[in-house]
Amino acid sequence: MSNVIVLGAGMAGVSIALQLRKRGWSVVLVDRTEPGLETSYGNAGIIQSEAVEPYAMPRDIATLLSIAVGTSNAVHYRPLTLPQHLNSLLSYWWNSAPSRYRRISAAYATIIAQATYEHAPLIAEAGMEHLIRREGFRVLHRTQAAMDRGVATAERLKAEYGVAFKALSPVEFAAAEPSLTSTGAGAVHWLAPWTVSDPGALTAAYGQLFLRRGGTFVHGDAGTLRQTASGAWQVTTGDGSIEAEHAVVALGPWSTQILAPFGYHFPMVRKRGYHRHYRAPGTLNLPIMDEANSYVIAPMAKGLRITTGAELTGTEALPMPVQLRRAEEAASTILKLGAPVENRPWAGVRPCMPDMLPVIGRAPNHKGLWLHFGHGHQGFTLGPATGRMLAELMTGEKPYVNATPFRPERYS
Template sequence: MAAADVIVLGAGIIGVSTALQLARRGKAVALVDRGEPGRETSYGNAGLIQREGIVPYGFPQQFGQILRYTLNNRIDAHFHWRAIPSVSSFLAKYWWHSNHARHQSIARAYAPLIEHSVSTHAELIEEAGAQALISKHGWSEVFRTNAKRDHELREAERLKREHGVAFEALSADELAAREPHLSKDFTGALRWEDPWSVKDPLALTQAYVRLFEKLGGQVLKGDARSLSKTATGWRVKTADGDVEAKDVVVALGPWSEVVTKPLGYDFLVGVKRGYHMHYAPKGNAVLNGWILDAERGYLLAPMNQGIRLTTGAEFARRDAPKTPVQLARAEAVAKTIFPLGERLDAEPWMGARPCTPDMMPAIGKAPRHEGLWFAFGHAHHGLTLGAVTGQLIAEAMTGARTLIDISAYRPERFNA
C-alpha cells in the first residue's frame, strides 16, 4: 500500500492545479482519475483566462426573455424537456440567486477569485515552460446592434471603475482592421485587454502535469467511488494498488457527487453541457483573436487544432447522449461572418460544466469530516480559476494565510 500526504480526486484543470500547488509546497500528492488528465470538461473550453469575468452567468429574469428561451431554438441555451423535472430544483434556486440585487452581491464576492486568475496562472505557466501556449492580447465581443454595443460598454465602464478591468471600444472600422476576414455585419466591438487566451487547453493541463511529476507527484488511474475513510485518513483504490493519505481533495467537477453524496453532502450541483468543433479556414483567411458574437451566443477561437467554435449551455442530464443542435445552429451563423472551411473533428465534442445555484464554487474544508476538502462547481470558469483555486486549497491545507478570504466559497453554505 502506497502512502501520500494528499490524494486529489479528479485530473481536470482544477484537480491538476490543486495537486501542483500542493506539490510546490512540499506535499507528497497522488492525483487520481479514471482517465487521462485534462480529457474531460477541461479539454473543450473556450481557452480564456477571464480576468474580466467578474459577473457570473445568471439565469434570465425578464419574463419575455424566459419565454423566448422556451422556444428552445437558440444557440446560447438549449434544454432537454425530459430533464426539466430532475433539474427543476437547481433551476429554481439558480433563478432566485440571479435576482439583480443578489446577483450583484454574488459578483462582489466572486470578484477576488477572478482578480487573481491571470497572476496565479502566470506563475505556473512560467514554471511549466508553457509560454508558447499563451496569447496575451485579450479577446473581443462583437455587436450587431448599437443598443447591445452601448449596453455592454456601459457595463464595461462599471467593471473598470469598480474592479480595475481594462477594455477598449472598437469602431466598425477598427474591428475590420484587426479582423479583416470578419464580415461587415458588426457595428463595433468591446475588446477586453486583461484576459489571456490559451491556444491549447489540453496542452496547458498536460504541461502542469509534467511539472507536477517533476516535483515528485504521482498520477494514478483509479475510481473515486472507491474512496473510504480509515483510522488515520482516507484510502482510494488505483490500478497500482491502494493509496492512503491524511487528506483528500474532491475536484471531480460534475462527477463530484459520486463522492460527496455517499458521505452525506448535497450540493445541488447542476450541469451546463457545451459543445465544440474545430474547422479549417477557407483559403488564406485568418482569425487573429478570440471572438464572441454577442447577440448570437457562440465563440470562435484560433486554437492550435484549428478554429474552435463553441456553443452556449445545454441543460440536460449529465450523462445523456449528445444532442449537438446548438453546434449546428452556431455553425450556420458563424459561416456567414467568417469563411470557415471543413470540419476537422470526427464528431462534435461535448463537456459538462458543474454549476452551483449561487454561481460560486465550493472551495474549502468539509464541515463534517476531518481531512476532506472540496474544490468544484466552477461553472464556465474552470480554466480561469484553476490556478487560484489550487493555491487557495494548498494554502488552507498547509495552514498558511490564504491569498484571499475564502469564506464566501465555504461548503457550509450548502451543508451545515
Template sequence: MQSAIILGGGMVGVGAALHLQRRGWWVTLIDRREPGRETSYGNAGMIQAEAVRPYPMPRDLASLLKIATGRTNDVRYSLSSLHLHIEPLLRYWWHSAPRRHREAIEAWARLIAYATAEHDILIREAHADNLIRRAGYRALFRDAASLDLSVKAAEEDQREFGVNYRVLSGSELARAEPILRDDLPGAIHWLDTWTVSDPGALVTAYAELFVRLGGRIVLGDAQSLRQTATGWSVDTDQGRIDAAHAVVTLGPWSPDLLYKFGYRIPLVRKRGYHMHYSGGASLDLPLVDKARGYAMGPMAKGIRITTGAELTGADALATPVQLASAEASARELIDLGKRVEPDPWFGTRPCTPDMLPVLGPAPRHPGLWMNFGHGHQGFTLGPATGRLLAEMMSGETPAVDPTPYRPERF
C-alpha cells in the same frame, strides 16, 4: 510530511496538486483518464481576467420566454431531462436576484483577481509560454443598441474592478479582423484576457511540471474513495493508495461521489459542445458572438467553435442543434472551412446555484476537502482556487476570505 489524494485531473485538480506540493505535501493525483482530458480540454481556451461577474439566470419574462420557446442559442434544454434540473434552477433563479447576485459578484471577483497571476507562475515553470497569447479577445455585436449597453457595463467594470478594454467601431473591427463581414456595428476588445491555443495541452504541461517536481499521477476510480482509520484511500491501477487527506476536484461528477458521504450539493450542469474547422479563414483573436451565444477562436487544430449551455441528462446522447446553430451563425461572419472531426466534443460545466465554487473542508469528515463548481471558469480559476485550498489545508492565512465558498452553505 502531510499527504493528500487529489481526485480529478482537470485544471482545478492539477492547480490544487501543484499548490500543495510547493508547500511540502506528498500528493497523488488520481483520475480515470490522463490529466486535462475532460471539461478542461474542451473549453474556449481563455484565461478570463475580465470575467468579474458570474452569469446570473435571466429573471425577466422576455428572456425566459426566449429560452422556453427555443429562440435563443445561449441556453437550450431537453424537455425529457428538465425535471433533473428543476431544484437547482429554482435556487439559481433565487440567487440571481440583484442583491444576491451582487454578493456573488464581490466574492467571485476576489478570485478572478488572482487568476492570471497564478497562471503566469505555472506557465513559466511549465515552459508553456508557446501555448499562450496575451492579447485579449473581442466580443462582437450585431446591433448598435446591444453594443451600447455592453459598453456601459464595461465602463462600470473598469471603474469598479480595473479591467481594461477598448471599444472598436465597425470599421476598426473590419481592419482588425479583415476576414469578417464589414457591416457589423462594432466590438469590445477585452485586453487583459489571455488565450490558449490548446487548453488540454496546458493542463498536460502543468501536470508534467507536477511530476517533475516529485508528484505522482495514477489512474483510478474516484468512486472507490473511503474513509480509513488514518485518513482516506482510493483503489487505483497501482493498488490501494492511502493519504491523510482527500480533495474532491471532479467538476460535475463531484456531487455524485459526495452523495455517499451524506452531502447534497446542488449543481446546474451546463453541457457545452465544440468543433474544429480548417481550410477557411484565419482569425487573429478569439471572437464571442454576443447575439448568437457562442465563441470561436484560433486553436492548434483550427478554428474552434464553443457553444453555450445545454440542460440535459448526464448520460444523454449528443444533440447537434446548438452547435449547428452556432456554426451557421459563424458562417454568416467568416469562411469557416470544413469540420475537422466527424463528431462534436461535449462536456459539462459544473455551476452552483449561487454561482460560487464549493471550496473548503467537508463539515462532517475530517481530512475531506472540496474544490469544484467553478461554472464557466474552472480553466481560468483552477490555479487561484488551488492556492486558496492549499493555504487552508496548510493552516496558512488565506489570501482571500474563504467564507463565501465553504461547502456548509449547502
C-alpha cells in the same frame, strides 16, 4: 502513506496538487484518464480576467420566453429532463436576484482578480508560453443597439472593478481581424484576458510540472474512495490501494456523485457545452464571442474552435448539438468557416453551483476530506487561484483571499 490524494486531474485538480507539492506535501494525483482530457480540454481557452460577474440566470421575461420557446441560442433544454434540474434551477434563480447577485459578484471578483497572477508562474515553469496570447478577446455586437448596451456594461465594469476594454468601430474591428467578412456594429475588446490555443495541453503541461516537482500520478477510480477505520482516505488505483491522511475532491462535474455516498448532496446546475474545430482558410488573431448567437469562435491548435452556450439535459443524454448547428450558421455569416475537423462534436459539462461560486474548503462532516469543484463557466481561469486558496486552508495558512464565501458549509 502520502499526505494527500487529489481526485481529478482537470485544471482544478492539477492546480491544488501543484500548490500542495510546493508546500512540501507528498501528493498523489488520481484520474481515470490522463490530465486535461475532459472539461479542461474542451473549453474556449480564455483566462477570463474580465469575468468579474459570474453568469446569472436571466430573470427578464423576454429572455425567459426566448429560452422557453427555443429561440435563444444561449440556453437549450430538453423538457423531459427539466425535473432533474428543478431544485438547482430554483436555487440559481433565487441567487440571481439583483441584491444577492451583487454580493456574489463581489466575492467572485476577488478570485477572478488573481487568475492571471496565479497562472503566470505555472505557464513559465511548464514552458508553455507558446500557447498563450496576452491580448484579450473581442465581443461582436451585430446591431448598434447591442453595441451601445455592450459598451455601457463595459463602462460600468471598468468603473466598478477596473476591467480594461476598448470599443472598436466596424472598421477598426475589420483591421484587427482581416479574415472577417462582416464586423456588425463593432466589438468590445476586453484587453486583459489571456487566451490559450490548446487548453487541454496547458492542463496536461501543469500535470507534467507536478511530476517534475516530485508529485505522483496514478490511474484510478474516484468512486472507490472510502475512509478507513483509522480515518485515512483510501482509493483503489491501477497500482493497488493507496492511502493518505487527506483527500481532495476535484472532479469537476463528477464531484457531486462521488460525494453522495458520504451524505453530501450538493446541488449542481450541469450546463453541457459542445465544441468543434473547422479548417477555415483564414484564421483569427483572437477569439470572438458572438453576443447575439451565444458562441465563441477561437483560434486553436486544431483549427477554429466553436464553443456553445448551455444545454440543460440528462447526465448521460445523447448529444443533440442544436446550438452548435445554429452557431455554425451564424459564424458562416462573418467568416469562411471551412470543413469540420471532427466527425462528431465534443461535449462536456460546466460544473456550475446555483450560487455561482465554487466550493472550496473542508467537507463539513469528515476530517481530512477537502473540496475543490463547481468552478462553472470559468474553471479553466480559476483553477490556480482557488487551488492556492485551498492549499492555504489545508496547511493552516491565512488564505490570501477571503475564503468564507466559498466554504462548503453554505450548502449544509
